[in-house]
Amino acid sequence: MPEANRLYHDFYFQDDEVEGYPCESKKAEIENFVREVETPLFLGCTKYTKMSTIVALLKYKATNSLTDSAFDEMLQIFGDMLPENTTLLGSLYSTKKIFKAFELGYEKIHACVNDCCLFRHDLEMVEECPKCGSSRWKVNQRNSKIEKGVPAKVLRYFPIIPRLRRMYAITETAEQLRWHSTHKSQDGKMRHPVDSLAWDRINKKWPSFELDPRNIRFGLSTDGFNPFQDLSSRYSCWPVVLVTYNLPPWLCMSKESLMLTLLISGPKQPGNDIDIYLAPLIDDLKDLWNNGVKVYDAFSKETFNLKAVLMWTVNDFPAYENLSG
Ligand SMILES: [Zn+2]
Numbered sequence: 425m426p427e428a429n430r431l432y433h434d435f436y437f438q439d440d441e442v443e444g445y446p447c448e449s450k451k452a453e454i455e456n457f458v459r460e461v462e463t464p465l466f467l468g469c470t471k472y473t474k475m476s477t478i479v480a481l482l483k484y485k486a487t488n489s490l491t492d493s494a495f496d497e498m499l500q501i502f503g504d505m506l507p508e509n510t511t512l513l514g515s516l517y518s519t520k521k522i523f524k525a526f527e528l529g530y531e532k533i534h535a536c537v538n539d540c541c542l543f544r545h546d547l548e549m550v551e552e553c554p555k556c557g558s559s560r561w562k563v564n565q566r567n568s569k570i571e572k573g574v575p576a577k578v579l580r581y582f583p584i585i586p587r588l589r590r591m592y593a594i595t596e597t598a599e600q601l602r603w604h605s606t607h608k609s610q611d612g613k614m615r616h617p618v619d620s621l622a623w624d625r626i627n628k629k630w631p632s633f634e635l636d637p638r639n640i641r642f643g644l645s646t647d648g649f650n651p652f653q654d655l656s657s658r659y660s661c662w663p664v665v666l667v668t669y670n671l672p673p674w675l676c677m678s679k680e681s682l683m684l685t686l687l688i689s690g691p692k693q694p695g696n697d698i699d700i701y702l703a704p705l706i707d708d709l710k711d712l713w714n715n716g717v718k719v720y721d722a723f724s725k726e727t728f729n730l731k732a733v734l735m736w737t738v739n740d741f742p743a744y745e746n747l748s749g
Contacts, residue, residue: 460474465506466507466511467507478519481498482519499513499514499515530580530582530687531580531704532579532580533578533579533704534560534577534579535575535576536553536556536577537553537576537577538553538555538556539577539700540553540558540697540700541555541700542700542701542704558576561574561575561576562574562576563576578689579686579701579704580687581685581686581704582683582685582687584666584683584708585712589720591668592638592719592720592721592723593720594722595722598638598722600670600671601638602637602638602723604670607672616676617676626733636728636731637670638721638728638730639731639732640730640732641669641670641733642667642668642669642709642733642735643667643669643736644667644734644737645666645738646663646698646739648662649661649662651689658692660692660693661687661688661689662687662688662698662701663684663687663688664684664685664688664705665682665683665684665685666682666683666685667683668681668683686701686705688701693746695746695749696749698746698747699747699749709734712731712732713732713733716729718730
């Protein structure tokens with residue numbers, strides 16, 4: 425079984441049904457999808473599967489800023505070129521559906537164009553910002569007509585709890601998440617955040633949190649960049665990344681272990697209003713700190729209550745000012 429699929433398999437196909445896991449029908453749905461996406465691109469093709477083709481083409485779309493309609497057209501041309509039994513999908517919509525099935529997706533949350541609020545909870549159905557009165561929808565600049573259904577600004581949130589569940593569902597990762605509890609430096613030298621004063625302070629202040637080494641310690645980092653590499657454009661993109669310090673030093677800062685949680689993009693920087701956008705992440709972090717969530721631990725083969733703490737943030741000074749603002 426290919427590595428990526430083995431991970432899904434570990435997550436979705438435990439022997440016993442446990443709390444916090446997908447129900448039987450969801451399991452069957454995922455099982456079918458796993459089988460389906462691993463089929464070759466066409467009979468006899470050894471280089472590409474249905475999934476690896478989607479990933480390669482979506483990467484090409486993103487790198488070359490291909491529009492959705494151009495992408496659909498490209499899929500149709502390729503579809504005509506390939507043998508009739510091809511598994512190539514016919515549209516962007518159907519490729520997105522595959523990612524959704526694996527819960528690799530994200531939540532799109534509409535935001536006020538002036539960064540006053542997110543249209544969620546009480547504001548879920550509201551069409552105008554209660555603070556500045558701006559429309560939730562895009563306003564056509566030529567005729568000032570409101571384009572209902574097209575959000576003026578969107579925040580993308582990649583929920584962290586399902587990802588923590590996935591990490592603990594993989595035996596190897598579940599074991600690595602305990603690394604810090606047995607590898608504290610004995611010679612006074614600092615090699616990992618476990619050797620830091622902040623780590624000790626948390627242990628002293630909240631001893632019950634320290635009792636279970638599976639509890640997660642996060643660091644948060646964010647900074648803005650211009651995705652178009654054009655200095656004259658003020659367009660900005662702010663990724664918010666979480667670092668899991670439970671992992672060993674060679675893993676905790678590796679690209680694969682960094683958790684992208686929020687993507688804040690728009691025609692201007694969020695500045696001190698960044699807290700508005702952090703709200704969905706903060707809600708999850710508060711829940712993880714105050715109550716914890718039920719998680720299945722594949723290493724010790726039991727369900728436990730996972731808690732998490734945010735130890736610190738890592739920023740340059742301008743971003744630090746925004747986060748504190
Ligand atoms: Zn507003």
